[in-house]
Amino acid sequence: MxxxxxxxxxxxxxxxxxxxxxxxxxxxxxxxxxxxxxxxxxxxxxxxxxxxxxxxxxxxxxxxxxxxxxxxxxxxxxxxxxxxTKNEQHFHLHEENSDELIDVRTNEETTGKLSEAASTVLKKQMGSGYKVKDVIINFEKV
Ligand SMILES: [Zn+2]
Missing domain, CATH: 1.10.10.10 (Winged helix-like DNA-binding domain superfamily/Winged helix DNA-binding domain)
Structure with missing residues (x-):
């Protein structure tokens, strides 16, 4: 640090x-x-x-x-x-109305699965030679 x-x-x-x-x-x-x-x-x-x-x-x-x-x-x-400015790898939840961005750590079980799914989708769509940089989930209050 x-x-x-x-x-x-x-x-x-x-x-x-x-x-x-x-x-x-x-x-x-x-x-x-x-x-x-x-x-x-x-x-x-x-x-x-x-x-x-x-x-x-x-x-x-x-x-x-x-x-x-x-x-x-x-x-x-x-x-x-x-x-x-957060250095470790993480994903984001984005609240569209307030524009609030929430950090989600990627080393937990659920985000690990999310990461895997995102990689699979990316590979299927784009082929190899790409890597997932971020997963941003846009959400709103219902
Ligand atoms: Zn962040």
Whole structure:
């Protein structure tokens, strides 16, 4: 676990990412807890510390974190994207009205079966050479 900003800086160096103060500050804030954040919220978070930062810079840094598997990108339909700072593999329950996103651990029996089913469906539809990244169950109160 990355506890201090120095830890974050060293971690970025290990990943061959230049640890600029902006990146260190940004990642440090992102990983303080497991959270799902919209691009706009991430931008505002960084903007608090670096008022002159551009959206493009923030989004480039986010993409760098995604490419290196530090942060996960989730697409909820065509317009909504959130960034997930929880590191371990998990699925999602998505409440459509409130847009609430709930983490579901994948190592339990039911989610294990779900994972297996999703892999089978994917393979049947797309052939081999693909893997399930996430299972998102959209739900609403009835
Ligand atoms: Zn999540």
């Amino acid at each position: 990355l506890k201090t900003k120095q830890d974050v800086s060293n971690f970025l160096k290990e990943k061959k990412i230049s640890p600029t103060s902006q990146r260190v500050e940004m990642l440090y804030k992102l990983i303080q807890k497991d959270q799902h954040l919209s691009p706009e919220v991430v931008f505002k978070m960084v903007n608090d510390d670096f008022p002159k930062v551009s959206r493009a810079t923030v989004y480039n840094n986010l993409n760098l974190f995604i490419e290196n598997g530090i942060v996960r990108k989730l697409s909820l339909g065509s317009i909504s994207t959130v960034f997930d």
